[in-house]
Amino acid sequence: MNHERIEQKLSILADAAKYDVSCSSSGGSRKNTGGLGNSSKSGICHSYTEDGRCVSLLKILFTNHCIYDCAYCTSRRSNDTPRAAFTVEEVVDLTMQFYRRNYIEGLFLSSGIFKNPDYTMERLVRVAKTLRTEHRFHGYIHLKTIPGASDELMKEAGLYADRLSVNMEIPTKSGLALLAPEKNHDDMKAPMQTVQEQIVQFKDSRKVHKHAPKYTPAGQSTQFIIGATGETDHQIMRLSSHFYEKYDLKRVYYSGYVPMLSDKRLPDISTPVPLVRENRLYQADWLMRFYGFGAEEIVDAQNPFLDLQFDPKMAWAMRHREHFPVNIQTAPYEMVVRVPGIGVRTAKKIVSARRFTTLTLDHLKQMGAAVNRAKYFVALHVPNPHLNELMKDNFRDVLLSRTQSKFKDDRTGQLVLF
Amino acid sequence: MTSLSLFDPSNDLRHDASDVRTVLVFDGSFEGWLSAVFYAYEHKLVRTPLLIKAAHDHVDSFLDEVVMVANDADKATRVLTRLQEMLSVRDVIWAFLSEDPMVYTHLFRVVVYQLDNPHRRVMANFAHPDVQAVQARIKKVGRERHRMQAFVRFEDTVQGVYFAKVNPDFNVLPLIGDFFAKRFADQSWLIFDVVRGYGIFYDHHDPKAGVQDIVDIDETMLTDHHAFHSDKEPIYQRLWQAYFRHVTIKERINPKHHIAQMPRRYWRYLVEKKGR
Numbered sequence: 010m011n012h013e014r015i016e017q018k019l020s021i022l023a024d025a026a027k028y029d030v031s032c033s034s035s036g037g038s039r040k041n042t043g044g045l046g047n048s049s050k051s052g053i054c055h056s057y058t059e060d061g062r063c064v065s066l067l068k069i070l071f072t073n074h075c076i077y078d079c080a081y082c083t084s085r086r087s088n089d090t091p092r093a094a095f096t097v098e099e100v101v102d103l104t105m106q107f108y109r110r111n112y113i114e115g116l117f118l119s120s121g122i123f124k125n126p127d128y129t130m131e132r133l134v135r136v137a138k139t140l141r142t143e144h145r146f147h148g149y150i151h152l153k154t155i156p157g158a159s160d161e162l163m164k165e166a167g168l169y170a171d172r173l174s175v176n177m178e179i180p181t182k183s184g185l186a187l188l189a190p191e192k193n194h195d196d197m198k199a200p201m202q203t204v205q206e207q208i209v210q211f212k213d214s215r216k217v218h219k220h221a222p223k224y225t226p227a228g229q230s231t232q233f234i235i236g237a238t239g240e241t242d243h244q245i246m247r248l249s250s251h252f253y254e255k256y257d258l259k260r261v262y263y264s265g266y267v268p269m270l271s272d273k274r275l276p277d278i279s280t281p282v283p284l285v286r287e288n289r290l291y292q293a294d295w296l297m298r299f300y301g302f303g304a305e306e307i308v309d310a311q312n313p314f315l316d317l318q319f320d321p322k323m324a325w326a327m328r329h330r331e332h333f334p335v336n337i338q339t340a341p342y343e344m345v346v347r348v349p350g351i352g353v354r355t356a357k358k359i360v361s362a363r364r365f366t367t368l369t370l371d372h373l374k375q376m377g378a379a380v381n382r383a384k385y386f387v388a389l390h391v392p393n394p395h396l397n398e399l400m401k402d403n404f405r406d407v408l409l410s411r412t413q414s415k416f417k418d419d420r421t422g423q424l425v426l427f
Numbered sequence: 428m429t430s431l432s433l434f435d436p437s438n439d440l441r442h443d444a445s446d447v448r449t450v451l452v453f454d455g456s457f458e459g460w461l462s463a464v465f466y467a468y469e470h471k472l473v474r475t476p477l478l479i480k481a482a483h484d485h486v487d488s489f490l491d492e493v494v495m496v497a498n499d500a501d502k503a504t505r506v507l508t509r510l511q512e513m514l515s516v517r518d519v520i521w522a523f524l525s526e527d528p529m530v531y532t533h534l535f536r537v538v539v540y541q542l543d544n545p546h547r548r549v550m551a552n553f554a555h556p557d558v559q560a561v562q563a564r565i566k567k568v569g570r571e572r573h574r575m576q577a578f579v580r581f582e583d584t585v586q587g588v589y590f591a592k593v594n595p596d597f598n599v600l601p602l603i604g605d606f607f608a609k610r611f612a613d614q615s616w617l618i619f620d621v622v623r624g625y626g627i628f629y630d631h632h633d634p635k636a637g638v639q640d641i642v643d644i645d646e647t648m649l650t651d652h653h654a655f656h657s658d659k660e661p662i663y664q665r666l667w668q669a670y671f672r673h674v675t676i677k678e679r680i681n682p683k684h685h686i687a688q689m690p691r692r693y694w695r696y697l698v699e700k701k702g703r
């Protein structure tokens with residue numbers, strides 16, 4: 010193998026893949042049977058990029074040649090950029106060798122569309138199949154499905170991959186029509202339906218045959234680009250919530266649009282990346298998945314955008330002060346976890362510890378609560394002077410002046426939330 | 428560490444000078460600690476001011492009554508069996524491996540607290556100072572273990588063994604052997620803790636032998652391991668470095684976040700951070 014040439018390809022094809030923010034390796038459940046690799050249920054970040062994102066998988070495109078011309082994508086055919094394509098063997102070798110050195114949890118393979126969707130998808134499936142069957146590789150494999158590929162290939166892909174994703178990229182129909190006129194919103198959703206049906210089918214057959222193969226054990230995910238078109242957070246959250254329910258998605262990723270192409274349909278090249286908005290969307294997404302919030306509680310038609318100054322849980326609490334204070338000693342878990350500054354873990358500790366002890370603000374702090382926020386919303390067995398602020402008209406300003414510095418540097422927060 | 432101030436161990440262990448404190452000193456091994464716990468019960472010291480210290484942390488003070496407790500495998504087993512009935516031994520061992528000078532005493536007090544309350548799961552009382560201290564150390568050890576799973580970087584050697592050096596803050600090698608053995612079942616590997624001077628080794632030709640401790644390794648492996656690189660090794664290191672350079676999105680660079688996730692002390696053995 011010519012390693013210099015491979016280094017060039019790797020550089021080009023890693024570069025082109027980096028805007029896909031998903032890097033999760035969680036939810037895998039493969040057990041090693043004498044070969045290489047084992048999944049870690051919670052996933053492992055083996056490194057971090059200088060922008061602070063987790064590096065868990067070898068995330069590359071198979072090729073950045075593409076017959077389509079989606080305005081938001083660096084691989085679009087009209088973009089003047091260096092092009093490259095791997096062979097199946099090269100991707101397999103890189104994955105194996107990186108995995109052996111404990112650099113990665115596995116492979117995340119996506120691709121531009123060359124020739125036609127099936128031709129491309131067939132290559133991706135072949136990489137996964139070779140790794141699994143010839144190299145006995147049990148690490149994590151995430152394949153991005155190619156819009157327009159046949160159902161047969163989608164079905165085969167799920168037998169070798171731990172996760173499949175279909176990136177919606179542009180959340181609204183009108184946005185997609187504007188930026189990717191060759192694509193169609195409904196066609197993009199169709200593969201999600203196929204994958205979902207397969208998952209259900211395979212689950213059923215496993216009930217009868219214990220050794221029936223698993224189909225995408227880590228489920229499917231999707232990604233939205235944020236800020237390339239005029240979509241509202243309300244539209245995004247509704248769509249996410251719809252996807253979580255209808256297709257049982259494991260994750261929705263939000264990728265703040267990085268302006269890198271000039272095109273009059275797109276935000277100006279000097280527009281900053283909407284990092285705070287992206288962070289707020291992840292926080293809102295967490296509220297839906299782990300905190301029992303409904304999409305409409307977080308944003309609605311009257312307030313279609315997330316509050317950039319406050320995290321969405323705090324914003325909700327400020328709009329709904331009638332639910333507070335929450336009595337830390339007696340309130341049900343579901344309410345404790347809605348207190349700003351108290352996360353899922355802390356809420357569980359509180360519910361556990363209060364059976365032994367009467368809790369104080371100090372205890373909350375010990376257990377990991379952000380007391381500087383929580384203190385305005387909780388009732389204790391002793392009077393809590395901070396509650397005086399709660400019903401004041403200028404509560405928002407009070408909070409802002411006292412907690413602002415905390416939010417100033419709030420840039421990414423893909424994992425560190427609340 | 429301000430968040431721990433309320434339960435600062437040095438606070439809650441302060442005593443009047445008139446108080447005679449007993450210090451049980453054990454050899455630093457888990458068996459030694461179990462023997463010390465046995466000793467405390469045997470000699471009815473449980474309700475008196477008592478510290479348990481590892482020999483390597485212990486500094487003599489003439490105010491204390493110091494007892495060197497000898498290891499006793501029998502007694503240790505008896506304590507362990509009793510603990511297994513009421514506490515998670517995993518919790519105890521993880522906290523123990525933090526090597527924190529105070530942890531042996533905190534653990535002892537949790538044991539006492541548990542034995543006093545046999546029908547409650549006392550480790551769930553996150554508001555109790557000793558439980559809190561032990562939980563905090565479990566968390567730290569768990570985090571270090573996770574980081575080792577992430578940051579170990581194997582280098583392929585001419586001997587056909589994948590070799591990695593690590594410098595963990597806590598003694599976590601005993602907690603990661605199984606993980607690596609399962610994952611890298613078809614290659615031989617050796618992870619060496621340069622701080623504590625020992626390693627764990629897995630031979631894929633002899634999987635039944637499992638993960639073995641290893642103390643003696645060729646000195647030059649530690650000082651000049653490049654000499655042992657296989658032909659392929661530098662190539663894949665270069666490729667990994669190239670990959671790492673190209674995954675960063677320049678518009679989003681955030682050094683503070685980067686370092687918070689991947690503290691500098693780990694960089695020394697990370698291929699992708701070499702020369703940075």
Ligand code: SF4
Nearest residue numbers: 075077079082085121
């Ligand atoms: S089809 Fe995919 S790779 Fe091709 S231009 Fe559109 S988004 Fe980019």
